[in-house]
Amino acid sequence: MPFPTPKTSLAPVEHVLMESISAQAIIDAVRMNLFDHLSSQPMPAAVLAKAMELKTEPLEAMLDVLVDRHLLTLDGKIYANTEMTEEYLVSASPLYQGKALSLQHGHNELLRKSLPTLLKGGTMEREKTDESWAEADTMDGTLQHALNGQLQMAVAYLKELPEFASFRTMADIGGNHGHYSMELLEHNPDLTSAILDLPNVTAPAMQRCTALGYGDRITCEPFDLRSDELPEEAYDFVFTSHILYGCVDDLENVFRNIHRSLKAGGCFASHHLSREGGASRLYQTSVELITRLMGYKTHFLSGRDLEEPLTAAGFGNFTHTFTGCDGQTLLLVARKL
Ligand SMILES: C[S@@+](CC[C@H](N)C(=O)[O-])C[C@H]1O[C@@H](n2cnc3c(N)ncnc32)[C@H](O)[C@@H]1O
Incomplete structure (x- = not known):
């Protein structure tokens, strides 16, 4: 029996498989x-x-792949870094992303190996993810990822809030590497911060803040947002960056807890990936797949997803901006009414 002549091209599939070579x-x-x-x-x-x-021939072919991916340019036989490569992939750059990319690659690898099991309902152990937040490379990678414009733009927005100069105490829930707090403290000499994070994270977080000269203005305290109560009327400002995805089923209660912890006139800011943000569709669908396989409900919280439970918890006067080099992250500020 003769084989049928194909009517379609398999290129969309073959290209994606070849992109995994580019990624490597x-x-x-x-x-x-x-x-x-x-x-x-x-x-x-x-x-x-x-x-x-290294051996020239395979290296040259690899450099050509990097040219195709816009990481290098080729002029005659001369290879050069692009502007993006200089900014993010040269280890001496202050915005170097090496550890952030390794972290992402590691997650992808883990999921690549266990995707069928996870699709059948198997779960990744959340405890293992929680434990890894205290590792030095994970903290470095998390900071590097924040430096893709998110941290800089969030701080630039928050320091201009009309209330900012009057803030004296803040909580940075899930603060991890501590740099959101440290950068905010730089702009308000009267502000102190409590980094509230999982118990295993507090010691390395404190070490980092102390090493950078913030030991007397930052405390690191064990705290679980899923179960622990915040102290009453303790803070002028509460900040959560990339942590609410762990509590999406219980946002109203989480916001009531934060509301109670704020002093009169206090502010809460959520900094989180949002569908309305500028991340590409490919990035959004891939992150969502990874997130759900890891056992979380979603990695995206829209303004609406936040404002409804915030309003129910007693917040209002919302303002917002988007941060990150692609405007991918929603920074929503809510005032205690
Ligand atoms: C994705 S990192 C975000 C770090 C930092 N806020 C940033 O945006 O770069 C999440 C952080 O939240 C912490 N975390 C996760 N679940 C938590 C919980 N239930 N209560 C408190 N902290 C939590 C983790 O330990 C980790 O430090």
Whole structure:
């Protein structure tokens, strides 16, 4: 029997599979500090191969993949970093993303291996995810990810709030690496912060803040937002960045807890991925798949998802902006009424 001639192209599928090769090339190029070698010194593949003690032919093919992915440019035989590569993938850059990318790649790998099991209802152990937040590389990676514009833009917005100069005490729930608190404290010398995070995270978080000179203005206290009560009327400002996804079934109660903890006139700010944000559809659908496989309900909270339970909990006068280089994260400020 003759085989039928295909009517369609398989390219959409084949391309995606080939993109996993690009992903591996990118992550390994970062891990091998390939972009450091090219930083400010464009060069041919053979010279780079010599400097990195690699074989020229396969390296050249890998560099061509990186050119196709817009991480390098090729002029004649000379490869050079693009502006984005210089900004994010050169290890000396203050916005270096190496550990953030490794962290994401590690999550993807884990899920790649267990996707069928997870689809059948198996679960990743949340405890393991919770434990990993205290690891130095995870904290570094989480900070690096925040530095893709989210942290800078969130701080720029919050420091201009009319109430900001009057803040004296804040809580940074799920503060982890502590840099949101530290940056805010830089703009208000009278402000102190309590980083409230899972018990295993508090000691390394405190060490980081102390090492950076904030030991007398920041405390790190064990706290679980799913079960613990916040102290009453303790804070002028409560901040949560990328943590509410763990409590989406119980947002109204979480907000009542935060409302009770605020002094009169206090503010709450949620900083979280949102569908209304500027992340690409591909990024959003992939993050949502990973999130649900990991046993969480969603990684996206829209303004509406937040404002309804916030209103029920006694908040109002909402203002917002989007942060991150793609405007992917909603920063919503709510006032205690
Ligand atoms: C994605 S990280 C966000 C870190 C930081 N806020 C940022 O935006 O870069 C989540 C943090 O929330 C903490 N966390 C997770 N579940 C929590 C809970 N139920 N109560 C308190 N902290 C929690 C984790 O330990 C981790 O430090």
